[in-house]
Amino acid sequence: MIAQKLNTKDTGKANNTALYTTGVAGEPYLTDLERTAIDHEVAQVPYKSAAVIEALKIVQQHRGWISDDSVGAIAAYLQMSPAEVDSVATFYNLIFRKPVGRHVILLCDSISCYVMKYGDLYTALQEKLNIKFGETTGDQCFTLLPNCCLGCCDHAPALMIDNDLYKDVTVAMLDCILKKYT
Amino acid sequence: MERPLTQYIHPGCPPFDLREYEMTGGYAALRKVIGSMSPQEVQKLVQESGLKGRGGAGFNTGMKWSFVPMGENAPQPKYLIANADEMEPGTFKDRLLLEGNPHQLIEGMILAAYAIQADISYIFLRWAYKKAAQLLRKSIHEAYTAGYLGKNILGSGFSLEMHLHTGVGRYMCGEETALLNALEGKRATPRAKPPFPQVSGLYGKPTIVNNVETLCNLPHIVNNGAEWFKGLGNGKDSGTKLYGVSGKVNKPGCWELPIGVTVRELIEEHAGGMKNGYRFKGVLPGGASTDFLTTEHLDVKMDFVSVAAAGSRLGTGTMVVMDDATCPVGFVHNLQHFFAQESCGFCTPCREGLPWVEKMLLSLERGHGTAEDVEMLQMHTQLLGPGNTFCALAPGAMEPLQSALKYFREDFEKHVELHKCPYG
Numbered sequence A: 001m002i003a004q005k006l007n008t009k010d011t012g013k014a015n016n017t018a019l020y021t022t023g024v025a026g027e028p029y030l031t032d033l034e035r036t037a038i039d040h041e042v043a044q045v046p047y048k049s050a051a052v053i054e055a056l057k058i059v060q061q062h063r064g065w066i067s068d069d070s071v072g073a074i075a076a077y078l079q080m081s082p083a084e085v086d087s088v089a090t091f092y093n094l095i096f097r098k099p100v101g102r103h104v105i106l107l108c109d110s111i112s113c114y115v116m117k118y119g120d121l122y123t124a125l126q127e128k129l130n131i132k133f134g135e136t137t138g139d140q141c142f143t144l145l146p147n148c149c150l151g152c153c154d155h156a157p158a159l160m161i162d163n164d165l166y167k168d169v170t171v172a173m174l175d176c177i178l179k180k181y182t
Numbered sequence B: 001m002e003r004p005l006t007q008y009i010h011p012g013c014p015p016f017d018l019r020e021y022e023m024t025g026g027y028a029a030l031r032k033v034i035g036s037m038s039p040q041e042v043q044k045l046v047q048e049s050g051l052k053g054r055g056g057a058g059f060n061t062g063m064k065w066s067f068v069p070m071g072e073n074a075p076q077p078k079y080l081i082a083n084a085d086e087m088e089p090g091t092f093k094d095r096l097l098l099e100g101n102p103h104q105l106i107e108g109m110i111l112a113a114y115a116i117q118a119d120i121s122y123i124f125l126r127w128a129y130k131k132a133a134q135l136l137r138k139s140i141h142e143a144y145t146a147g148y149l150g151k152n153i154l155g156s157g158f159s160l161e162m163h164l165h166t167g168v169g170r171y172m173c174g175e176e177t178a179l180l181n182a183l184e185g186k187r188a189t190p191r192a193k194p195p196f197p198q199v200s201g202l203y204g205k206p207t208i209v210n211n212v213e214t215l216c217n218l219p220h221i222v223n224n225g226a227e228w229f230k231g232l233g234n235g236k237d238s239g240t241k242l243y244g245v246s247g248k249v250n251k252p253g254c255w256e257l258p259i260g261v262t263v264r265e266l267i268e269e270h271a272g273g274m275k276n277g278y279r280f281k282g283v284l285p286g287g288a289s290t291d292f293l294t295t296e297h298l299d300v301k302m303d304f305v306s307v308a309a310a311g312s313r314l315g316t317g318t319m320v321v322m323d324d325a326t327c328p329v330g331f332v333h334n335l336q337h338f339f340a341q342e343s344c345g346f347c348t349p350c351r352e353g354l355p356w357v358e359k360m361l362l363s364l365e366r367g368h369g370t371a372e373d374v375e376m377l378q379m380h381t382q383l384l385g386p387g388n389t390f391c392a393l394a395p396g397a398m399e400p401l402q403s404a405l406k407y408f409r410e411d412f413e414k415h416v417e418l419h420k421c422p423y424g
């Protein structure tokens, strides 16, 4: 359930407005870069709304997460209602509806990693970063999330940080891994 | 021993590029098919080979294709989709094929597309497989450049587009009709069947969804024939199978072996036996949604027919071993946590039932459970069982639970009796 916590609706206005809205407070918009990328996706599908997942991915890539304003902007651009866009955005656990840190740690909590004691890694990460699943460090560097099977169960326990996969992870390795991102 | 799928895969080394793939016989099957076989002949060949889907359900692949409308009047376009979502906990076999030999998958997809005369193909890849995404992008580009993809492939008049789609999470995307919804930009909830995707799939057009491993077998079946493929198996099924073992064994890993090796052989020979100090207690033979097998089943052959006869399913063929120091209640709780979280919420028994199952298991594991809880869990294995939910997720979730209640009942009862987990 915790995985979905980040995925629930949140305005997150405090972090968002300054950077990503126009002069008119709260006016949703997409940047030219985002629009070009979305147009490219729209061209490959039979109707606009079929590109909504791609659009969410694109906007998240640029902004780190999907704010209410981003939902509104995507909805307007793809001629959907914001509720429709949000129903898709909240379904997929890797579309973030709340701000995340600069790096997202996904710790596998599925069965092979359970047997190989991912719990020890979780305890150590909680101590080192002072956050629990679903939380972000005070310096905005890391967000820690549980994730289901990463598909490398023969090297359990496993975790991913951004695009990097770490296998056969031990508590002793954590400092060295985290250092790369700080 | 023949290992057609993995003979050119050397973990740690980069996979073959197009030229290397061609030098080892790559795309010969495509040339053969395009030059000398009709789509129906390809369908028949694959049907006769006895290839069964490697995505979990084990349905005859050629048969599955035969329901696609063919000929001039068939709806256009038709779609072929490679299911590379691989999110079943404990499963890591398609990753090996995707990272180890991307051209093999692409060739297999073109063959399948030819057999059903598809116009457009997609690889639905899970987000986590970053390396595979990069390799597939490069390989698809190479195949286009060489004329194996695109318009009028090798001058045959047959054309095929191929796209890579990467997901944004959720186990449900692997269920084939939910996958279609995800590709259409919707929530990944399953669709009612009928109509089957073969008739009305992606955007309402005829669609085949096949697992990565299934598709990778096709070039070899075309090159070597149905009889050769049948001869590869050890038990009641055809071909080889990618098997995996994870858990507290000495050498966890993934190997291609004749379909039908025994559970014992996999664990003791290939996975090097249990780690020092641990004993085998049970195993999920084919991923999180398969029934436990125990010590009495060590000589069961890992083929579709034999595993089913032993009361479980071959599933994905990648097993998770449970050792004697791991609490079965905690183990099953972990599984049910996963299923409850991944339920798409579309139908009530699954959406409401799985969280309760998870809660009851947690309270048992913490020593707060009662004998009635154990009965209630037993009841849920029926309530969420086959026929009572909209898709196979919930019945799949009940498989490890019902078999744990059967084989490890004492462990459940101990938790009630002692008011704590006996495993500490």
Ligand SMILES: Cc1cc2nc3c(=O)[nH]c(=O)nc-3n(C[C@H](O)[C@H](O)[C@H](O)COP(=O)(O)O)c2cc1C
Residues within 6 Å of the ligand: B052, B053, B054, B055, B056, B057, B058, B059, B061, B064, B083, B084, B085, B086, B087, B088, B171, B172, B173, B174, B175, B176, B177, B209, B210, B211, B212, B214, B215, B391, B392, B393
């Ligand atoms: C909840 C759920 C998840 C599934 N996930 C996958 C998956 O990740 N990969 C896969 O190939 N099949 C998956 N399947 C099975 C597919 O629905 C489908 O049967 C399979 O892709 C068909 O390919 P095949 O005939 O080649 O086996 C899943 C099924 C269910 C019910």
Ligand code: SF4
Residues within 6 Å of the ligand: B172, B189, B190, B342, B343, B344, B345, B346, B347, B348, B350, B351, B389, B390, B391, B392, B393, B394
């Ligand atoms: S069984 Fe579960 S996953 Fe399947 S449709 Fe019902 S709620 Fe969704």
Ligand code: FES
Residues within 6 Å of the ligand: A108, A109, A110, A111, A112, A113, A114, A148, A149, A150, A151, A152, A153, A156, A157, A158, B089, B090, B091
């Ligand atoms: S269970 Fe953790 S990687 Fe598969």
